[in-house]
């Protein structure tokens with residue numbers, strides 16, 4: 001009989017993007033399939049989840065026509081690739097959840113394929129906190145810089161000006177993994193997307209549904225590889 005506090009914990013990696021912002025002239029490979037120190041970025045990110053012995057398995061959501069994921073993950077056990085990619089990250093997560101076979105009360109850790117440097121102590125701290133508090137949560141970093149809100153209504157000719165400075169004491173920058181009960185997350189994502197809510201991470205759908213996810217300290221090493229120069233940074237961290 002599964003202990004309700006420690007029901008299976010699954011990984012879910014949305015890998016259905018094309019990495020537009022990371023592309024450089026002549027390199028069309030989606031960023032998750034770019035090689036870093038001999039492994040694809042996707043492989044690094046999946047392995048980072050599996051490194052915690054409490055993570056039972058990982059499902060990876062990719063676009064229907066994607067054949068690269070199975071190739072680069074073929075040496076890993078406990079990994080299933082599903083053709084559940086959608087037009088947005090949130091839709092990929094939802095469709096992968098819907099076809100994962102996870103039970104509603106199972107825990108799921110959603111982690112970007114673009115965050116290969118996830119430190120094990122951060123992952124462990126997130127899992128510990130969610131199991132201890134029996135609440136969902138996410139890795140995030142308190143803002144270390146002064147935070148400006150742009151005055152979007154006034155920009156002309158590409159010029160953007162400051163609207164105001166925000167109190168950074170309450171600003172945290174979300175990372176992944178984000179850990180929630182599979183059924184609650186699936187329902188929140190489905191309802192939020194049906195209501196045309198802007199969902200850029202799992203927590204925003206859960207917040208819209210009324211939950212208060214835990215914020216657990218992440219790391220600069222858990223960089224989301226987004227721009228071409230990020231590959232140089234992340235190579236030095238792996």
Ligand SMILES: Nc1ccn([C@@H]2O[C@H](COP(=O)(O)OP(=O)(O)OP(=O)(O)O)[C@@H](O)[C@H]2O)c(=O)n1
Nearest residue numbers: 014015016017018019020021087088089092113
């Ligand atoms: N339709 C999409 C879009 C994104 N993702 C995944 O969501 C994660 C974070 O998204 P992001 O860094 O924005 O990746 P891309 O969307 O590929 O990048 P870009 O916005 O530059 O195209 C990535 O693992 C990406 O593969 C996804 O599964 N399905």
Ligand SMILES: C[C@](O)(CO)[C@H](O)COP(=O)(O)O
Nearest residue numbers: 089112174175176200201224
């Ligand atoms: C989920 C996320 O990594 C949290 O910061 C971020 O929202 C993903 O944004 P992207 O534009 O889909 O990369």
